Amino acid sequence: MPRFPGGVHPREIQKARTRSLPIETLPPPERLTVPLVQHIGAPAKPIVKKGDKVARGAPIAEAGGFVSVPVHSPVSGTVAALLQCAHPLGMRADAVEIENDGEDRPAPGLSADEAVEDAAGLSPEEIRSRIQAAGICGMGGAGFPTHVKLSPPPEKPVDTLILNGAECEPALSADHRLMVERADGVARGARLLAAALGDRSGGGGVRVIFAVEENKPDAADALKRAASALDLECEVTALPVRYPQGAERQLIYALTGRKVPPATEKGLPMDVGVVVQNVGTACAVHEAVERGVPLTERILTVAGDAVERPANLMVRIGTPVETVLERAGAAPDAGVLLIGGPMMGLAQYSADVPVIKTTSGVLLSREEPSARFDPCIRCGRCVESCPMTLVPSKISVFAERGLFEDAVRWGALDCVECGCCAFVCPAERPIVHQVKLTKAESARRPA
Amino acid sequence: MSGHGNTTLAVKVSPHLREGESVPLIMWTVVIALAPAGLAGVYAFGWRAALVMIECFAFCIVVQVICLKMRGAKGARPDGSAAVTGLLLAFILPPTVRWYVPLVGAVVAIGLAKEAFGGLGANFFNPALVARAFLQFAFPSQLSLPKWPVLKADILGAGRIISDITGPDAVTRATPLAVLQRNAGAGWAAVAPDYAFGAPLVRHLGLVAGALVFIVLLGLAAAGVWLWARRGKRLFGVLTVGAFLLFGLLPTGPVALGSIPGCIGETSAWALLAGGLALVYWRCIRWQLPVAYILTALLFVLILPVRSGGGELVWTASGGGGAVLAHVFGGGLFLGAFFMITDMVTSPLTVKGQIAFGALAGVLVALIRLYAGYPEGVCYSILLANAARPLIDRYIAPRAFGSTGGWRGTKSV
Numbered sequence: 001m002p003r004f005p006g007g008v009h010p011r012e013i014q015k016a017r018t019r020s021l022p023i024e025t026l027p028p029p030e031r032l033t034v035p036l037v038q039h040i041g042a043p044a045k046p047i048v049k050k051g052d053k054v055a056r057g058a059p060i061a062e063a064g065g066f067v068s069v070p071v072h073s074p075v076s077g078t079v080a081a082l083l084q085c086a087h088p089l090g091m092r093a094d095a096v097e098i099e100n101d102g103e104d105r106p107a108p109g110l111s112a113d114e115a116v117e118d119a120a121g122l123s124p125e126e127i128r129s130r131i132q133a134a135g136i137c138g139m140g141g142a143g144f145p146t147h148v149k150l151s152p153p154p155e156k157p158v159d160t161l162i163l164n165g166a167e168c169e170p171a172l173s174a175d176h177r178l179m180v181e182r183a184d185g186v187a188r189g190a191r192l193l194a195a196a197l198g199d200r201s202g203g204g205g206v207r208v209i210f211a212v213e214e215n216k217p218d219a220a221d222a223l224k225r226a227a228s229a230l231d232l233e234c235e236v237t238a239l240p241v242r243y244p245q246g247a248e249r250q251l252i253y254a255l256t257g258r259k260v261p262p263a264t265e266k267g268l269p270m271d272v273g274v275v276v277q278n279v280g281t282a283c284a285v286h287e288a289v290e291r292g293v294p295l296t297e298r299i300l301t302v303a304g305d306a307v308e309r310p311a312n313l314m315v316r317i318g319t320p321v322e323t324v325l326e327r328a329g330a331a332p333d334a335g336v337l338l339i340g341g342p343m344m345g346l347a348q349y350s351a352d353v354p355v356i357k358t359t360s361g362v363l364l365s366r367e368e369p370s371a372r373f374d375p376c377i378r379c380g381r382c383v384e385s386c387p388m389t390l391v392p393s394k395i396s397v398f399a400e401r402g403l404f405e406d407a408v409r410w411g412a413l414d415c416v417e418c419g420c421c422a423f424v425c426p427a428e429r430p431i432v433h434q435v436k437l438t439k440a441e442s443a444r445r446p447a
Numbered sequence: 448m449s450g451h452g453n454t455t456l457a458v459k460v461s462p463h464l465r466e467g468e469s470v471p472l473i474m475w476t477v478v479i480a481l482a483p484a485g486l487a488g489v490y491a492f493g494w495r496a497a498l499v500m501i502e503c504f505a506f507c508i509v510v511q512v513i514c515l516k517m518r519g520a521k522g523a524r525p526d527g528s529a530a531v532t533g534l535l536l537a538f539i540l541p542p543t544v545r546w547y548v549p550l551v552g553a554v555v556a557i558g559l560a561k562e563a564f565g566g567l568g569a570n571f572f573n574p575a576l577v578a579r580a581f582l583q584f585a586f587p588s589q590l591s592l593p594k595w596p597v598l599k600a601d602i603l604g605a606g607r608i609i610s611d612i613t614g615p616d617a618v619t620r621a622t623p624l625a626v627l628q629r630n631a632g633a634g635w636a637a638v639a640p641d642y643a644f645g646a647p648l649v650r651h652l653g654l655v656a657g658a659l660v661f662i663v664l665l666g667l668a669a670a671g672v673w674l675w676a677r678r679g680k681r682l683f684g685v686l687t688v689g690a691f692l693l694f695g696l697l698p699t700g701p702v703a704l705g706s707i708p709g710c711i712g713e714t715s716a717w718a719l720l721a722g723g724l725a726l727v728y729w730r731c732i733r734w735q736l737p738v739a740y741i742l743t744a745l746l747f748v749l750i751l752p753v754r755s756g757g758g759e760l761v762w763t764a765s766g767g768g769g770a771v772l773a774h775v776f777g778g779g780l781f782l783g784a785f786f787m788i789t790d791m792v793t794s795p796l797t798v799k800g801q802i803a804f805g806a807l808a809g810v811l812v813a814l815i816r817l818y819a820g821y822p823e824g825v826c827y828s829i830l831l832a833n834a835a836r837p838l839i840d841r842y843i844a845p846r847a848f849g850s851t852g853g854w855r856g857t858k859s860v
Contacts, residue, residue: 005848010464170464249849259849267849337456342463349458369459374470374526375568380796381468381730389845393796414847419462426468427568433460 002257004250006387007242008420010170010343018173018301018310019216023181025314026327028075028100032318033085034060035095038356039137040144041067046096052079057294058107059135060096069135069145073098074296074316076105088321088339088353090346095354098318124150127196127289134288135295135357140164140175140246140278141340143358146285149277150196152270157202160256163190165212165219165279166239166246169341172361174299175279177312179212179219182283183226186210189282191232192289197275208234209255210279213241243343244418248276250387262388262414280360295357302328304363306335315355321362322351330364338363343419374427382421382431388414392421392431399434404441412438470567473791474527476729480722481534481786487715492542496711500537502546506553507533514562528567532556535575538712538782539826540582544589551585552578572833573793576826583826624778624822662742664691669734672727688724692717713779723785736794736801737784741775743809748774753817763817774816783812783825793833800843807839808832 037043042064054060054073061071073096080097087093122130132147152158163186167175179186194206210227212220217238224236239245239254249260249267252274260274261267269276277285280298287293296317303310308329315324321339325332338345339353341361355362382392390411398407415435422431488496511529536552556578564570583590668691675684713719726732748771752760763770774780788794788808795804808828815824846852 008466253848261849261851262847264847265850265852332456334455335457336459336463338463342461344461345463346461347456347458347463349456351456363463365463367457367463369457375566377470377473377528377568377791378794378796379473379731379791380733383796383845384798388848390847391796391844394840410844411847414850417461423462423464424466424468426470426473428465428469430460432462436460 001237001239001255002253003240004245004253004387005389006385006420007244007250008385008423009241010243010423018171018303018312019176021173021177021310021312023177023299023312023314026316026319026324028104028316029319029323030100030102031080032074032098032100032316033083033095033320033354034071034074034098034318035085035087035093035354035356036061036071037087037089037093038071038143038317038358039069040142041065041069041148043094044068044071046082046094048079048082048096050079050081053077054079054098055105055107057296059294060098063132067145067148069132069137069147070294071096072135072294072296073107074318075100076103077101086348086350086353088346088348088356088359090348122195122289124196124199127192130289131196131285134284134293136281136284136288137295137357138278139280139284139298139357139360141344141358141360143356146277146281149270149275150193150200152200152275154200156270156273157204158197158200158206158270158273158275159202159204160207160209160274161190161194161197162251162255162274162276163193163208163210163279163282164246164248164251164276165210165216165223166251167216168213168241168243168245168247169343169345169361170243171303171363172301172341174301174312174360176216176219178283178299179216179279180222183219183222184229185283185286186279187223187226187230187232187234188290189284189286190227190234190277191230192285193275193277193282208232210234210236211239211246211251211255212236213245214238215241243420244387244416247387247416247418249416251276262411263416264413298355298357298359300324300355300359301361302330302363303361304330304338304365306330306364306366315359317355317357319355320351321348321353321355324355324362325351325364328362332364335364335366336369338365343423344417370428373429376427376429379426381424381426385420385424387418387420388416390415392435395438396421396429396431396434399438404438407434407438408442413442415439471525471527473731474531476731477531477726477786478527478534480725480729480731481531481538481712483718483721484538484712484715484782484786485534487718488538488542488711491714492711495542496537499540499542499544499549499711500534502549503537503540503553504530504533506550507536507557510553510557511562514558515566518562518566526567528561529557532561532574535712535786536578538786539575539579539710539779541590541592542711543592544586548582548586548589552582555581568792570792571836572830573787573790576787576830576833579826580830624773624816662745665741666738667691668724669727669738672724673734676728676730684728710779710782713782716776716781719781719785723781726785726789731791732785732789733798733801735798736789736805739802739805740784740788740809740812741780743806744780744812745771745775745809747810747813748817751813751817778816778823779825780812783808783829787825788829788832793836795836795839795843797840797843797845799845800839803843804832804836804839807835 044061045064046061048060056076058073059070060073063070077098077100080099082096084092085095128147128150136146137143165175165179190208194208197206210223220236220238227234244250252269253259258272260269260272284295297314299314301312302324311328332351337348337351339359376393376397386392394410395407395412412435417432419432507529536556556574560572560574560577561570667687671684671687674680727734748763752762755761795801811828811831812824815827
């Protein structure tokens with residue numbers, strides 16, 4: 001198996017706390033705030049107004065274009081307001097506030113029964129349109145609309161579908177629990193995703209690979225059993241435990257030996273004939289296509305050293321993070337609150353933000369951050385650790401001095417912000433911050 | 448969802464985990480790795496060596512504190528780098544220098560070569576070597592001795608420690624490299640009897656086979672330590688290091704143990720190697736750089752002809768293997784290879800760059816030793832390579848993972 005360059009081994013202490021905890025359901029709160037931007041691409045356009053009655057799963061906003069997905073009501077109730085809310089990505093965003101009536105009345109046409117429709121007869125086009133209609137975007141992190149990934153242009157045939165269950169972020173175990181407890185849904189979703197790519201494979205069929213890190217053998221076993229029960233032709237590959245094993249480019253290289261060109265060369269997985277989907281996304285696809293249930297809830301891990309009862313929770317989209325923390329016995333009054341994992345997660349200034357479709361973790365730690373850092377001593381450890389083979393040390397030093405063009409020359413725009421460089425940096429330099437700054441600056445004044 | 452609670456959440460940028468290394472930790476690790484060579488120096492030269500080390504150490508730290516105050520460097524703190532520079536400076540001085548030589552050396556190393564360039568991380572040249580080059584011309588009679596003090600000892604160090612290396616009891620000799628330079632081409636004959644370069648490895652296997660075995664053993668040991676540290680292959684690491692010590696180093700006799708004349712820190716190749724391998728294990732240096740430096744130096748000493756006293760062209764090795772071994776062990780090559788050229792700040796960032804950098808310095812050391820009017824070339828070879836370092840970093844830069852474009856040195860963006 002090819003070994004991607006760089007990478008690090010963060011401590012796994014926190015993961016051990018939640019990996020064996022079964023998924024629990026967090027009851028929906030009285031009020032939910034559902035942002036209209038939960039994915040990459042155009043925001044959804046609201047189709048409800050204040051005072052409207054909505055049912056669970058009913059659309060409240062429609063797709064704002066091809067690279068966009070609709071948003072559905074996570075509960076039944078009344079639209080309380082159309083407002084702006086604090087968003088986990090650090091901005092303010094349009095949102096629909098819904099007052100929960102507690103009845104969970106499903107939308108008409110949404111069967112509440114558990115019957116699974118046989119999707120074998122569906123055309124790829126039909127599967128893709130159901131996926132978009134259900135509001136599905138990538139649930140692993142970036143949140144790219146799933147149907148777009150399944151629609152490569154004819155000149156870029158796709159022969160490989162990778163189901164990403166690496167979950168390489170330290171502390172997170174939501175995907176792990178999903179694979180163990182809902183392996184059937186993941187496998188069915190994988191079958192649907194492969195079928196959706198059927199007309200884009202250039203005639204050769206699609207190879208299906210489940211990628212799981214070696215530290216989750218129970219997940220790999222569950223997937224194997226589920227796949228063989230479905231007669232799904234696939235491989236379940238155990239990957240070495242190394243961060244960022246689940247990053248798209250590194251994962252594709254490890255599994256197929258193919259290299260996706262970097263961001264400045266506009267490389268996408270489809271350029272090398274690969275589509276990568278998170279296992280959570282696959283399960284959502286199964287729910288949407290075979291059961292008609294749109295994406296209104298997800299599994300997340302709540303953990304951290306300031307959390308009394310870490311858990312893996314099934315949470316409705318729009319639930320305030322504060323509610324999630326309360327359930328886990330944590331008060332977000334001090335420390336660092338992260339949405340996402342410890343390596344790439346975004347620190348929040350308020351626990352008022354809602355859970356969105358890409359929220360894989362809520363972490364609260366008592367850490368007291370320091371802004372002090374040393375000069376670069378050119379030890380080169382960042383260069384060794386960079387999975388994109390950039391020169392983070394140069395980027396950091398140039399960005400620190402405001403020389404953004406030079407920072408770009410050393411690869412700042414190709415950076416995937418995995419944080420390996422800053423993780424190993426003995427001078428504790430804020431390299432990822434400097435990369436983000438360089439990206440923002442070069443977007444502001446194009447060369 | 449209006450109205451923020453009374454919270455004091457701290458906002459910071461990812462990643463939110465750190466490996467836990469720090470700059471002072473790295474610097475003090477290097478100090479620990481220097482300890483064996485320092486002890487070997489004290490063993491060889493007695494209290495004078497310890498005194499010079501203490502002087503250099505203290506002067507460097509004092510000069511750094513003064514410079515940081517003068518620069519008003521915000522956030523700067525004692526980081527241990529002056530301690531490393533101080534010890535390295537002592538290692539490349541003879542044990543007989545008077546107290547003001549370390550003082551001037553510390554001012555040049557820390558004040559001129561480092562803080563004047565912007566302090567930690569901003570200097571272009573190795574501070575200790577700049578000081579050495581300066582002192583070479585400022586105090587020539589104290590640095591270039593015609594005869595160097597040496598421990599009067601047989602191979603296993605059964606001799607006595609000399610209480611005063613400047614007194615009548617002291618034994619002095621020219622350094623092996625100086626003898627070689629005076630007797631170009633005489634090789635083994637010129638060096639072996641005087642310095643007891645035992646070298647059964649070479650004697651039994653012949654020069655080429657012996658050198659090859661040595662090279663392979665050294666490379667295996669360095670790679671073994673690296674795999675041990677990085678991939679947990681402990682058995683492989685122990686076996687390769689053990690094989691090198693037993694079959695590669697033990698046969699080199701007195702050179703390895705530290706009874707050849709020279710500067711304080713360069714007398715014991717064994718002690719230097721122990722410290723160097725520890726640095727590889729602790730991930731402070733990469734094994735490729737010292738190996739590239741030593742091997743390139745060895746290669747060019749072997750293939751470059753010199754003009755003998757009679758005027759005909761001869762090869763260093765033509766008189767026997769002792770001369771070649773003297774080049775490898777008898778001078779400052781090991782000290783330079785493990786502790787000077789590997790200085791993080793003044794060496795390239797990438798492994799490929801470091802190999803090119805080591806090879807460049809290796810060629811230079813051979814050229815200086817064989818053709819220049821100075822028997823030792825380690826100091827100047829590294830300083831010259833330091834000057835080429837920014838260029839190497841620029842032209843041997845990696846392409847982004849998956850890139851199909853040109854190399855970064857000329858990539859226009």
